[in-house]
Amino acid sequence: MATDLYDLTVPVFIRGLRNLSAILEKGAAHAEEKGIDPLTLTQARLIGDMAPLTGQVQYASDSAKGAVTRIGGLDPVAMPDTEQSFADLQGRIGKTIAFLESVPRERIDGREDAEVILKGPRGEFRFTGRSHALGFALPNFYFHVSTAYALLRQAGVPLSKIDYLGGI
Helix, strand or coil: CCCCHHHHHHHHHHHHHHHHHHHHHHHHHHHHHHCCCHHHHHCCCCCCCCCCHHHHHHHHHHHHHHHHHHHHCCCCCCCCCCCCCHHHHHHHHHHHHHHHHHCCHHHCCCCCCCEEEEEECCEEEEEEHHHHHHHHHHHHHHHHHHHHHHHHHHCCCCCCHHHHHCCC
């Protein structure tokens, strides 16, 4: 039996975002407990040319909502990238999850072979719904969630693999 494209995207993105939310909660609690300015954590970077924690969360959000809108032929959902605090980031995650939960299954299922065009600064990339989800959107999403985890872990936040996986 084939797995529907909806099942490979929407619930996966929601679970990853909920796990990211829990990771951010631990980051905020760590900052409070250790007397660290929370902006030190939300602006942390692995290296100078990579986005800070705020950007990683924004990109994870954008990856999830962008994939669903492109595959489903939906209007883009704009969210300005103005988040600075842990509370702001939680708000962004909450809005993204609410959007994902509002997408009807029938907007995604059956779109495995639909053309998806991604336009960016390096040109235009063409995918099918399936190849966009599996070969681009999901890996991109997990890259940013993993990087957010790594930034907080590097800063001393007591996180484990189970936090990343969501307690399985």
